[in-house]
Amino acid sequence: MTMWRVFPGFLWGLCLALHSGCAIRSTAPPQLLVLTALVAPAVVNDTSPGVVVGPISLPAYADRAQFLILKGDSEMVGAENARWVEPLAQNFSRVLVEDLSRRLATGRITSLGAAAAADSLQIALEVTDFVTTQTGEARLTVYWRILSVDGRQVLASHKSSYSESVAGNDYPARAAAMSRMLAALSADLASAIRQAATRP
DSSP: OHHHHHHHHHHHHHHHHHHHHHHHHHHSOOEEEOOOOOSOOOOOOOOSOOEEEEEEEOOGGGSSSEEEEEETTTEEEEEEEEEESSOHHHHHHHHHHHHHHHHHTOSOEEETTSOOOTTOEEEEEEEEEEEEETTSEEEEEEEEEEEOTTSOSEEEEEEEEEEEEOSSSSHHHHHHHHHHHHHHHHHHHHHHHHHHHTOO
16 A cells, blocks of 8 residues: 555656656747848948849758758758747848948848849849858858849859858857858958949
8 A cells, every 4th residue: 555655656746857847848948040240330332333132042951940050961950949030041131231231331232122223233142051060160152143234144153152160069159150151252242243333
């Protein structure tokens, strides 16, 4: 009889402990991550050409809120407690527009679909790799084209690849490394835009 009374009590305590552990895991707030513009603000002079940024295509694996890390060569591991605060494609576009605006010191850089100047050039981007690895490397590979105002002529095209070391193994450090690569991309695009704008 004694053992029978003790055993149910033990089970009840075990159930409570497991339930409490599950509650802790499920209620722990996730880390919310965002890409940020890192180029220093500049005084706007609006002498640069107008530019429409888009369309931008990202890999299908980026179309999710969960933060992903590349393990080895072919396995993506999803973070249990880290999420993008907004769709990554939207965040990528917004930050690239901001970085370009600062580098070119103009307010005439817009994302596709927004109101734009009639004389705007266009940048089309196809991102094929945008990830951090388990070994602490961030990678970005993007094919881009600068199109004429009427969209019929390719003024410049290139494949750009970037890598950054992740300063730490936490998720904010990974997002920061990805932001640095976007800033580097904006530098290359700004240079190409200046050259394209001088073409007849």
